[in-house]
């Protein structure tokens with residue numbers, strides 16, 4: 001496997017005092033490491049998590065090492081549009097800056113399920129919840145410009161265990177066909193990438209830069225619906241490492257680069273990839289940015305169609321929301 005890409009060490013020394021970031025799903029995995037690093041550099045970080053108790057426990061651990069870390073846990077369940085609205089309203093009401101929104105939370109290959117609003121679980125949590133959150137926080141990001149939005153996509157937006165990433169507008173929520181957990185994950189991760197492209201078009205000239213990333217194959221809890229965690233973390237860990245699995249710190253590098261590197265605003269809407277597994281083997285070494293091998297990732301009509309459908313589903317379009 002190619003060597004993982006790493007951030008310019010100078011970026012990890014930048015003084016981030018005065019900056020504030022929101023990271024969804026920051027109580028574990030890549031989000032937790034990203035939150036810790038930004039706080040270590042002086043930033044204030046809002047950890048937007050569905051299990052606030054877990055986030056608070058992680059904050060206590062970080063503070064034991066970094067007593068001045070400014071981290072705050074707030075409740076956000078991306079599987080409920082009502083929860084997304086309550087979170088955003090709270091943040092907006094408290095005021096202050098927002099220098100970066102990291103749409104990081106995610107679930108993978110779940111059993112078939114529905115969010116509180118009846119959406120297919122992976123599309124609902126990974127994309128639609130983040131879509132609404134981003135729209136609600138956009139004014140705050142624009143007021144704080146220059147600012148950034150980083151969507152955690154995946155190389156599985158291209159192909160996930162043999163399933164090509166596509167948006168199945170004819171049956172987004174698996175109402176009429178047999179559910180496939182990998183296909184649904186690929187759909188949701190392609191949506192994350194297309195969302196960043198749609199944002200980049202709308203944010204042109206505002207100083208807010210949106211991009212999407214593949215963080216690498218990272219040893220986190222994400223695989224919990226695919227294999228027991230003890231198998232990944234102990235039994236198969238050395239074999240997986242040789243096959244390309246990386247540690248959470250390595251998995252946070254692409255997000256940190258996208259939040260902090262100077263040249264990212266020149267690539268609004270781009271896809272940044274850690275090492276990965278793509279249909280085009282040349283892409284496996286990753287790239288900051290990388291041209292996705294999935295032709296659908298470059299389809300402007302698809303970007304716009306997904307935007308309009310998402311707007312309607314989350315209740316932001318004029319007509320009544322419909323599934």
Ligand SMILES: NC(=O)c1ccc[n+]([C@@H]2O[C@H](COP(=O)([O-])OP(=O)(O)OC[C@H]3O[C@@H](n4cnc5c(N)ncnc54)[C@H](OP(=O)(O)O)[C@@H]3O)[C@@H](O)[C@H]2O)c1
Pocket residue numbers: 024025026027028029030031048049050051054076077078079103104105106107108125152153154155214215216217218219220221222223
């Ligand atoms: N790990 C990889 O190999 C890999 C590869 C490509 C892309 N990614 C992407 O990287 C992102 C981060 O994942 P990770 O690998 O760090 O996995 P992780 O350790 O499982 O973290 C995922 C986070 O999302 C949170 N979450 C799940 N459902 C949520 C909901 N309804 N509302 C709010 N938060 C919710 C989880 O909260 P709980 O702790 O409460 O479950 C957890 O904090 C995901 O978007 C994933 O798709 C990961």
